[in-house]
Amino acid sequence: MEALVTTNNKVFIDYKYLIGISACLRQVDLSIDRCRWTSWNELRAFYKERTGVDYFFDFFINKCQELSLSPRYHESNSTTGKFSYIIRSLLLAFLKQKSFMTINELETSYYLLNEFKSMLRNESPDPKHVELIRFRIANYYTNILLPKLKKKDIDRVLKIGHYLQNESIETLSLNEIVGN
Numbered sequence: 001m002e003a004l005v006t007t008n009n010k011v012f013i014d015y016k017y018l019i020g021i022s023a024c025l026r027q028v029d030l031s032i033d034r035c036r037w038t039s040w041n042e043l044r045a046f047y048k049e050r051t052g053v054d055y056f057f058d059f060f061i062n063k064c065q066e067l068s069l070s071p072r073y074h075e076s077n078s079t080t081g082k083f084s085y086i087i088r089s090l091l092l093a094f095l096k097q098k099s100f101m102t103i104n105e106l107e108t109s110y111y112l113l114n115e116f117k118s119m120l121r122n123e124s125p126d127p128k129h130v131e132l133i134r135f136r137i138a139n140y141y142t143n144i145l146l147p148k149l150k151k152k153d154i155d156r157v158l159k160i161g162h163y164l165q166n167e168s169i170e171t172l173s174l175n176e177i178v179g180n
Contacts, residue, residue, distance in 0.1 A: 010100040011067070018099050018148055020056040020178045021109065023157045025141040027053065027174070028116055031163035032134040044120050046163040052174040057113045064110040071111035073136065074104040076143045105144050112137050 027050075035043040047053065064071070101109070115133045119125045146154050161171035 009103050011103065011106055012100045015099045016178055017056070017059065018101075018145060019153050019157065020052075020174070021060055022141050022145040022149060023160045023174055023177045024053045024056045025109075025112070025137050025145065026157055027160045027162045029134055029138045029141070030160070032130060032137075034163050040124060043163055044123075047120055050174075052178075056174075057117060060106075060109055061113055061117075064106055067106070069103065069107050069110055071114045072104075072107045073111045074108045076108075076139055099148055101144075101148075108140060108144070112140060 031043060031046065112133065116137070119130060119133065146157065149157065156172060156177045159170065159172045160177060161173055
């Protein structure tokens with residue numbers, strides 16, 4: 001099965017890639033949050049070792065480029081909660097619909113991934129910009145991506161290990177979440 005298939009305003013995505021990008025963005029959010037108390041270069045070093053994250057970032061960026069999308073941030077007007085998750089799950093089960101993202105959601109992911117990758121190339125990015133991107137990433141994966149996942153996968157994504165992780169908390173690596 002092809003990883004991304006476009007129909008009208010929807011881009012159907014292999015479910016494994018939705019899990020992967022959700023876990024990656026959660027890791028970025030938590031890592032940036034923990035980085036407030038250390039040097040930015042330590043965070044950059046942490047991400048130099050994360051080839052799995054690069055794989056998902058590059059995969060989505062390349063697919064967006066193939067679809068001739070531009071990196072644009074679209075404000076999320078979606079809300080989360082158990083009710084919306086239950087309704088969505090019932091509809092997807094009833095309609096047997098595949099996982100998808102809208103063009104706006106994909107452009108937003110492209111924008112966020114591009115911004116984070118460019119910040120990693122910078123030795124001292126503007127802290128206000130870093131915090132803005134962290135906030136947008138958190139909002140995006142919480143309101144857009146997580147509601148697209150099954151409950152068991154959400155639980156696994158929320159356990160992703162990150163920079164300056166508390167060692168007494170049980171975490172999962174990206175490979176453990178999405179498989180090899």
